[in-house]
Amino acid sequence: MIRSGERARARIIGGTDVRAAPPLDYFEHVLLALLGMEAGADLAADIGAGVTLDVHASDQLLVYLALAGGESRFATRVLSNHARTTMWLIEQFLPVHFETAIRGDAVSVAVRGA
Numbered sequence: 840m841i842r843s844g845e846r847a848r849a850r851i852i853g854g855t856d857v858r859a860a861p862p863l864d865y866f867e868h869v870l871l872a873l874l875g876m877e878a879g880a881d882l883a884a885d886i887g888a889g890v891t892l893d894v895h896a897s898d899q900l901l902v903y904l905a906l907a908g909g910e911s912r913f914a915t916r917v918l919s920n921h922a923r924t925t926m927w928l929i930e931q932f933l934p935v936h937f938e939t940a941i942r943g944d945a946v947s948v949a950v951r952g953a
Contacts, residue, residue, distance in 0.1 A: 888944040890914045897948065898922035904950050905935045914945040922948075 885893050890913075892900065897915040901922060904911035915922075918939060926937040926948075938949045 885916050888914075888916045890916050890945045894919050894922075898925055901925045901937075901950070902929060905929045905933050908952060910949060910951045912947065912949045914942065914947050916945055918946040918948065926950075 881893065892913050892915050894915055894917045897913060898919055898921045900913070902925070904913070926939075929935060930937060935950050935952055938951075940947045
């Protein structure tokens with residue numbers, strides 16, 4: 840509701856009055872198709888490299904592997920900066936040590952109790 844003396848603002852999110860332009864739904868479908876192709880290419884690269892976890896799962900599982908006790912290992916195609924930071928942080932709070940090694944197209948990660 841606009842009160843007396845206030846300015847009204849409008850933000851146009853999408854749409855067009857030009858009849859020849861495709862509807863916004865078309866662009867959403869194209870973006871979804873591109874996203875699907877990218878996800879498929881990443882999955883194919885992970886399978887081709889023979890890794891056990893993708894880049895997103897690897898940084899999510901680190902804390903659980905550290906808490907499991909004993910030794911845990913996995914391989915990922917890319918070790919993200921987020922995963923590296925998480926490993927450092929876990930080592931500050933738990934008596935564990937992470938080791939990484941490049942093995943061909945993959946990065947091997949091991950965690951052992953200190």
